[in-house]
Structures are given as structure tokens and as C-alpha cells.
Amino acid sequence: MALSLTFTPPDFDTAELKNGPFAALEAVPADGIAPRNYHATSNYPEYAKLPGYGWVLAPESRMDAVLVADQGKLQVIEARNLKKGDMVVVGRTENGEEGIFVHSHCFERIAASTDKFTFRSRGTRETPFSRSYDELYKILKHDRDHGHIVWVLGPAVAFDKDSREAMQGLIASGFCHALMAGNALATHDIEAAHFGTGLGQNIYSQELQSMGHYNHLDILNEVRRAGSIRESIKVLGIKDGIIKACEDHDVPYILAGSIRDDGPLPETIGNVYESQDRMRQHARKATTVITMATQLHSIAFGNMTPSYRVMPDGEIRPVYFYVVDMSEFSADKLANRGSAQAQAILTNVQDFIVNLWNYMRKKD
Known part of the structure; x- marks a missing residue:
């Protein structure tokens, strides 16, 4: 069975992403303390551009955690579980400006209508399910x-x-x-x-x-x-x-x-x-x-x-x-x-x- 939603990857050949900077990394100063200006994760697919590896996808994500980089791989870790010396991705933009890209439109359905305005565009108590x-x-x-x-x-x-x-x-x-x-x-x-x-x-x-x-x-x-x-x-x-x-x-x-x-x-x-x-x-x-x-x-x-x-x-x-x-x-x-x-x-x-x-x- 084909699932009803399929993944569309980012286009890393666009000038903004191809020529964008690498993500900045800072070390955790003490157990359970993130560096200032840490990047807080969403539950969307998130990428960081790492030196020697390019754009790397975090294999999972969750709300309000941080990205830890280690030998070209990313981990999503709650701040309370950070260990001193962990290298955390810092930066608070999400479109490649700081080597961080949040891919929020990866599973969008193709709408039957291309109209910009439609009635009943989200589920409510009036929606037939x-x-x-x-x-x-x-x-x-x-x-x-x-x-x-x-x-x-x-x-x-x-x-x-x-x-x-x-x-x-x-x-x-x-x-x-x-x-x-x-x-x-x-x-x-x-x-x-x-x-x-x-x-x-x-x-x-x-x-x-x-x-x-x-x-x-x-x-x-x-x-x-x-x-x-x-x-x-x-x-x-x-x-x-x-x-x-x-x-x-x-x-x-x-x-x-x-x-x-x-x-x-x-x-x-x-x-x-x-x-x-x-x-x-x-x-x-x-x-x-x-x-x-x-x-x-x-x-x-x-x-x-x-x-x-x-x-x-x-x-x-x-x-x-x-x-x-x-x-x-x-x-x-x-x-x-x-x-x-x-x-x-x-x-x-x-x-x-x-x-x-x-x-x-x-x-x-």
C-alpha cells in the first residue's frame, strides 16, 4: 500500500542553500545547560549544514529540544539531557541563513482546487470524517x-x-x-x-x-x-x-x-x-x-x-x-x-x- 503522503526533499541546489554558511556549533558549558542562542527544534524535518558533510537531516525531531552534532550526524536531545562538551547547533533562523533549514512543507497534499480562498479548509464539528x-x-x-x-x-x-x-x-x-x-x-x-x-x-x-x-x-x-x-x-x-x-x-x-x-x-x-x-x-x-x-x-x-x-x-x-x-x-x-x-x-x-x-x- 502506498501511504497517502509522500516526502518531497528540499532543493539544496538553490543559491540560498547551496551557497549558505555552515551551521555554527558551540560546546555545552555544563550538564543540562544549552549554549546561549541555541537552536530550538520543531517536530518538522530539520537540516544543519556541517563542514565536510553538507546538509545533514536529523533522523528524528521533537518540539523544544536542541541539535547536537557529532562526526557528521545530528541528534535531537532535550536540554536537560545535554552533557558538558556536546556540540550544539546555534542560530535562530530557519531558511539556511545560519546553516539551519526547517523543512515544514515536506508532506503537503496537492489540493484539488487551486483557489486561494475556499470554505471549510480545516476540520471542525461540521466536517464529515x-x-x-x-x-x-x-x-x-x-x-x-x-x-x-x-x-x-x-x-x-x-x-x-x-x-x-x-x-x-x-x-x-x-x-x-x-x-x-x-x-x-x-x-x-x-x-x-x-x-x-x-x-x-x-x-x-x-x-x-x-x-x-x-x-x-x-x-x-x-x-x-x-x-x-x-x-x-x-x-x-x-x-x-x-x-x-x-x-x-x-x-x-x-x-x-x-x-x-x-x-x-x-x-x-x-x-x-x-x-x-x-x-x-x-x-x-x-x-x-x-x-x-x-x-x-x-x-x-x-x-x-x-x-x-x-x-x-x-x-x-x-x-x-x-x-x-x-x-x-x-x-x-x-x-x-x-x-x-x-x-x-x-x-x-x-x-x-x-x-x-x-x-x-x-x-x-
Whole structure:
């Protein structure tokens, strides 16, 4: 399958780029301190012109990090992870004037209309998303075997019987290579498996259960008593659910902690920088990301995800990023913070995931 977007490289034969200067490099003065006038990265493909090597592409990127040059190669490193003596690219222009080029128009679609003004040029609540679904079906089919699909889930996915089953099916069928979430998603998913409730409501009828507000607290207590989620699945006899599917199919899940957490579960990472580093491992490999009903996790993971991947065969391909939410706020906020490739699908997440799974299993 050909992906719907293809990479167009910069034209380095233009006078501005061919005759432009080499990028200036300055040494890191102390661990975790960038030189003044450092170049802050975007999530677009970025090049630096290095002496003896010419224009070099950073093999990955992310928002708000720095470029470190070493023997003709570039690394994108968070400032807190810099080591004294690292050679950092400095300069704050982006069109070759200082040996730095940010390639922001590398994956643009060719528009059917050449009109400068058109109605409905971006996705809103009035947009029909049928084409987005069709594209997503193809991408997931392709990336199941040729990519790294990352899901970023809010707890709403676990509050409905059908959406839990749909996500479980997608994981079991290979359409999820890593799952990012918080303490709440895992807690309420295990609550649903054991008690049939989410925050005390029946996950099918949505009826409140007597003393149901204790259920997620009791689950947290029992999982902590067992010592781990994996052990609690055995002890509690958990038979289904999103986390159970991840355990059964060796899909890594990262639970990033919050000051709002109850418990938390033993696997929840309380140190935000540790959880960021763990999430970053999958952001670096991601080829498709789907975030659902979680504003903070969507923005966080979007900011650490490149807009492109350099594949083992040298192909440069886009990273597809979908934000599924009832509100335009998440997608707009993410775009405003630099992840402009994020595509919104504005719908109820339970409807989205069930529709997606119903199609994928029919065509699988």
C-alpha cells in the first residue's frame, strides 16, 4: 500500500542553500545547560549544514529540544539531557541563513482546487470524517506490519462495555504496538473487568451501583496487595479488558502519574521526567498515533512525536497523528503548540473506536 503522503526533499541546489554558511556549533558549558542562542527544534524535518558533510537531516525531531552534532550526524536531545562538551547547533533562523533549514512543507497534499480562498479548509464539528476513516483504515493495515502504532487513551474508553471490547480486539489483532495512558485508564479498566463498573456505574447500562464509588478504590487496593497489575490479573481472575489484552499480547503500556491519582497502581510512574523518557521511546518509533479523550496526554505525546520517520531502508515517511475528541480544543491546542500535522476526528470516542473495530475485523 502506498501511504497517502509522500516526502518531497528540499532543493539544496538553490543559491540560498547551496551557497549558505555552515551551521555554527558551540560546546555545552555544563550538564543540562544549552549554549546561549541555541537552536530550538520543531517536530518538522530539520537540516544543519556541517563542514565536510553538507546538509545533514536529523533522523528524528521533537518540539523544544536542541541539535547536537557529532562526526557528521545530528541528534535531537532535550536540554536537560545535554552533557558538558556536546556540540550544539546555534542560530535562530530557519531558511539556511545560519546553516539551519526547517523543512515544514515536506508532506503537503496537492489540493484539488487551486483557489486561494475556499470554505471549510480545516476540520471542525461540521466536517464529515468519512474520508478520514477511510485513510485511517488503510494506514492501520499498513502499519500493523510495517510501522509502530501508538494509542494514547483517556479513561472514557474504559467506561463503556463496547469500547473496551473494541480496544481489546484492536490490541489482540496487532493494531496497537504501545499504549500510553494515566493511572485512571488502567484502574477503571480493571474495575470494569472485576466489578462491571466504571467509577461505580455499570459499563453497559450506565446505572449507578450501590456503594459503587468504592469499586475503583478497592481495585487499587487489591492490585497493590498483589504487587503488580500482572499478578493481580491472576489473583482477581481478570478475563477481559484493555490492560489484560496488553499483558496477553506483550504490548507495552506506560502509565504516567498525576497529582490527581488515587492509589496509584504499582506500575504508575510518579516521576514526570521518567514517564516522559519512557513515552519518548515510543514517540521516536511511532508511525501512527491515535489519541482519544485525553487533552494533557495528547498534547504531551504530540509535542514529543516527530512529524516524520526515517525508515531502515532510508525512506522518509510521515507520522500520522489523529486526535479523537468531542471538542476541537485538543486538536487546536496541539496545533498551536507546534504539532500542526495533528488531524482531528471530532466525535464520541466510544462511537469512534467501535466503528473502527467493526470495520477492521470485517476486513482483516
